[in-house]
Amino acid sequence: MGTPVIAGLGELFKTHGLSKKTVVLFDEHTRRLFGDELLKKLSDEGFQWTELVIPAREASKSFSVAYRLYGRMIEADVDRSWNLLAVGGGVVGDLGGFIAASYFRGIPVIQLPTTLLAMTDSSIGGKVAINHPLGKNLIGFFHSPELVLIDPSSLATLPKREIYAGMAEVVKYGFIADEPFFTFLDLHFADVTGLKEPYITKAVKKSAFIKDDVVKKDFRETDGLRATLNFGHTFAHGLEKLAEYRHLRHGEAVTIGMVCALFLSHNLGYLDRESLDRGLSLLRKFRFPKGVLKRRFLDIDSDLLLESMFSDKKKLDKKLRFVLLKNLGEAFLLEENIEDRHVLKAISDGQALFSSKSDR
Numbered sequence: 009m010g011t012p013v014i015a016g017l018g019e020l021f022k023t024h025g026l027s028k029k030t031v032v033l034f035d036e037h038t039r040r041l042f043g044d045e046l047l048k049k050l051s052d053e054g055f056q057w058t059e060l061v062i063p064a065r066e067a068s069k070s071f072s073v074a075y076r077l078y079g080r081m082i083e084a085d086v087d088r089s090w091n092l093l094a095v096g097g098g099v100v101g102d103l104g105g106f107i108a109a110s111y112f113r114g115i116p117v118i119q120l121p122t123t124l125l126a127m128t129d130s131s132i133g134g135k136v137a138i139n140h141p142l143g144k145n146l147i148g149f150f151h152s153p154e155l156v157l158i159d160p161s162s163l164a165t166l167p168k169r170e171i172y173a174g175m176a177e178v179v180k181y182g183f184i185a186d187e188p189f190f191t192f193l194d195l196h197f198a199d200v201t202g203l204k205e206p207y208i209t210k211a212v213k214k215s216a217f218i219k220d221d222v223v224k225k226d227f228r229e230t231d232g233l234r235a236t237l238n239f240g241h242t243f244a245h246g247l248e249k250l251a252e253y254r255h256l257r258h259g260e261a262v263t264i265g266m267v268c269a270l271f272l273s274h275n276l277g278y279l280d281r282e283s284l285d286r287g288l289s290l291l292r293k294f295r296f297p298k299g300v301l302k303r304r305f306l307d308i309d310s311d312l313l314l315e316s317m318f319s320d321k322k323k324l325d326k327k328l329r330f331v332l333l334k335n336l337g338e339a340f341l342l343e344e345n346i347e348d349r350h351v352l353k354a355i356s357d358g359q360a361l362f363s364s365k366s367d368r
């Protein structure tokens with residue numbers, strides 16, 4: 009950090025009509041990495057602040073954690089004149105946004121994403137949620153952030169596994185919306201995942217702008233456009249569920265899901281062979297921790313995965329919804345129902361692709 013985003017915090021708040029009374033939410037990692045410097049900066053700039061720290065895990069996106077934090081805020085006399093600054097990955101951003109949306113009937117939220125996934129996806133678009141024991145992200149709001157403060161230099165400490173997980177969403181934007189961006193990512197995959205400048209900043213910026221653009225045009229996901237952000241996700245949600253939301257990062261599931269979705273697009277006659285091959289060649293650059301791909305995808309029976317995809321709670325009318333590609337850079341939501349055999353074939357095509365280099 010220490011870049012203009014943080015240096016100019018007081019001024020930014022002022023121009024956006026935000027008060028200098030801020031609840032700062034961290035997880036234990038982002039507190040350790042960025043907390044001292046950030047809180048000192050807030051003090052120097054005359055902010056009144058109170059800090060909250062949650063365990064760094066998905067389980068923190070829960071009602072019981074939110075309930076505890078409401079209590080801490082009430083005790084600290086936080087009222088409607090305050091705002092909340094969420095400093096961390098998607099877990100902190102989603103929980104922070106949920107608390108801000110509900111506390112005192114809503115206070116402004118400012119997102120300061122520190123993972124690649126949060127910078128390019130979860131901090132943008134205003135969807136905030138907590139999990140329920142019966143499903144992920146089921147209880148939530150649309151609560152758009154007043155500000156999203158993105159500083160790619162804060163990625164320097166992020167573990168490689170998290171970088172690949174975020175990169176899945178970055179690559180997704182190339183697939184669904186922007187062929188030149190796809191080509192850039194293909195060419196500079198190692199530069200971006202190695203966090204080299206100017207590549208990483210370009211990748212983050214472009215992704216954030218594409219997400220923002222899609223969200224602005226279809227905020228409540230009504231006309232199918234926002235749904236294209238779910239490219240690869242129908243397969244991914246099934247895989248994540250089978251992995252008990254623990255053994256596979258969301259982005260890893262999305263990488264596998266995009267491979268299957270590419271095959272499905274091609275097998276149904278929408279995507280030509282050359283585009284399929286270009287897409288697969290980019291996705292083969294992703295790396296998984298040893299054994300993860302084998303245990304969480306290659307060894308899984310395709311019928312079992314299909315069943316798990318059906319049990320994902322986000323389906324409409326018990327139908328699986330697929331986002332497919334017509335071209336690299338052009339996605340659409342398939343409205344009609346497709347036969348299970350096509351889905352099963354796409355899964356086995358994906359397994360065949362990865363087994364040719366399985367021990368990774």
Ligand SMILES: NC(=O)c1ccc[n+]([C@@H]2O[C@H](COP(=O)([O-])OP(=O)(O)OC[C@H]3O[C@@H](n4cnc5c(N)ncnc54)[C@H](O)[C@@H]3O)[C@@H](O)[C@H]2O)c1
Pocket residue numbers: 035036037038041064065066069096097098099100102122123124125126129130131132133134135136137145162163164165166167170173258
């Ligand atoms: N709201 C949305 O639109 C949306 C979209 C996609 C995902 N999500 C949600 O996002 C969550 C996943 O987010 P995530 O992948 O960022 O995971 P995360 O928030 O769990 O962060 C991953 C890990 O990285 C650590 N970390 C964060 N910044 C770091 C840094 N700079 N250096 C080192 N370590 C750092 C965190 O402490 C954590 O251990 C899920 O709950 C998912 O449901 C929401």
Ligand SMILES: [Zn+2]
Pocket residue numbers: 177241258262
């Ligand atoms: Zn995703």
